[in-house]
Amino acid sequence: MSLACDLSGGRSLALAPEVRADLRCGVVELSGVRVDHGSGAAEQTRLTAARYRELYAGSAPSNIAPLGAARTLYKSFGMDPSRHRPSSEALLRRVLKGLDLYRINSAVDCCNLASLEFLLPVGMYDAGRIQGDVSLRLGREGDSYAGIRKGDVNVGGRLALYDDLGPFGSPTSDSARTCVEERTKEVLAVIFAPATYASSAMRDHLELFGALFATHCMATIGTRQHLGWENES
Numbered sequence: 001m002s003l004a005c006d007l008s009g010g011r012s013l014a015l016a017p018e019v020r021a022d023l024r025c026g027v028v029e030l031s032g033v034r035v036d037h038g039s040g041a042a043e044q045t046r047l048t049a050a051r052y053r054e055l056y057a058g059s060a061p062s063n064i065a066p067l068g069a070a071r072t073l074y075k076s077f078g079m080d081p082s083r084h085r086p087s088s089e090a091l092l093r094r095v096l097k098g099l100d101l102y103r104i105n106s107a108v109d110c111c112n113l114a115s116l117e118f119l120l121p122v123g124m125y126d127a128g129r130i131q132g133d134v135s136l137r138l139g140r141e142g143d144s145y146a147g148i149r150k151g152d153v154n155v156g157g158r159l160a161l162y163d164d165l166g167p168f169g170s171p172t173s174d175s176a177r178t179c180v181e182e183r184t185k186e187v188l189a190v191i192f193a194p195a196t197y198a199s200s201a202m203r204d205h206l207e208l209f210g211a212l213f214a215t216h217c218m219a220t221i222g223t224r225q226h227l228g229w230e231n232e233s
Contacts, residue, residue, distance in 0.1 A: 005225035006128070007134070007188065015227055016137035018157060022076035024229060025136065026202045028190035029127065030213050033107060035182045040216035041109040047117050049095040056069065056096060061089055066119040073121075077138070077159050084158075085190075086171055087121045107180045107187065110212040116203050120193055121171035123161065125178040127186040132164035134191070139201065143167050145175040175178035179202040187219070199229040 004014035005027055013027055023091040056064050061082075062071075070086035081089065091112055094101060101112050107124065115122040139155030145167045153173045161169040168175045170191040180187060191205055206224045213219035 001230050002225065002227050005223060005227060006057060008186070008204075009225060011130075013134040013136065013188075013190075013227075016135050018138050019077075020228060021138060022195050023073070023159065024193045024195055024197050024199075024202065025067050026193070026206045026209075027223060028038070028189045028191075028206050028209055028228060029224075030079050030187040030189070030210070030217075030219040031185065031218045031222055032218065033180075033185055033187050033213065034218040035105050035107045035180060035184050038106050038112055038216070039102075039109075040106060041113050041212065042103075045101060045109065045113045048113065049101075050073075052092060052095055053098070056092075059096075060133065061093065064092070067092065069194055069197055070171070070192070072196065073159075076194055079158060081121055081200050084172055087123075087173065088115045088119050088172070089136065091116050092119065104179070105182060106217050107184065107213070110209075110216050111180075111189065114191075114205070114209045114212055118191065120191055120205070122209070123169040123174055123190045123192070125161075125179055125190075126180050126184045127175065128184070128186040129178045129208045130163045130168065130188065134160045134188075135162045136160075137162060138171075139167055145169075145177065145200070147173050148176050159192070187213070195228070199226055202226045202229075 071081040074081040090181040141156040191228040210221040
């Protein structure tokens with residue numbers, strides 16, 4: 001079972017012992033990322049949104065089968081997905097209400113499109129702002145981080161990414177500290193999935209994620225790993 005992977009700059013990302021039984025994830029590093037306010041992914045996002053509205057208009061999230069994987073992940077860690085929504089479910093709910101996704105920049109557009117396509121939470125981080133090695137673990141009681149355009153995000157007892165400075169991301173929300181902006185050149189992304197998720201599907205997700213960034217952000221694809229599965233590297 002692959003429980004850790006090397007990252008650029010001599011760093012690593014590892015699954016902590018307490019999350020290994022219930023978590024699988026995909027990890028991708030991108031370099032030379034060009035972040036701007038272009039609309040390269042907008043048309044593909046519009047088409048994806050239209051497809052989901054046709055399929056699921058009027059359906060409750062609990063009745064949308066492809067959302068089941070993210071909901072299973074949350075329940076595995078004692079979280080109610082109806083109270084603390086996976087980021088992918090929040091995106092789909094917005095789409096089904098007929099609302100456009102928030103346009104922040106080209107990288108966020110690509111990440112949101114990928115999360116919609118997979119219907120899994122995807123965390124995206126400015127790798128240049130991450131300090132030291134990364135651990136995917138359960139948060140310590142009282143731990144939190146400043147969210148993006150929101151208050152503090154509590155991660156006590158919840159799945160979260162940590163570096164030497166503390167928590168900086170989760171399947172629910174990214175952080176202000178490591179948010180991707182126009183000055184970002186290197187990106188670390190994590191796709192979160194439950195233990196039942198197929199490794200072949202995650203491999204496809206990593207390929208699509210990299211392709212979106214190569215096309216719309218001129219990125220070079222580096223590390224692509226999926227962690228937690230047997231006999232995977």
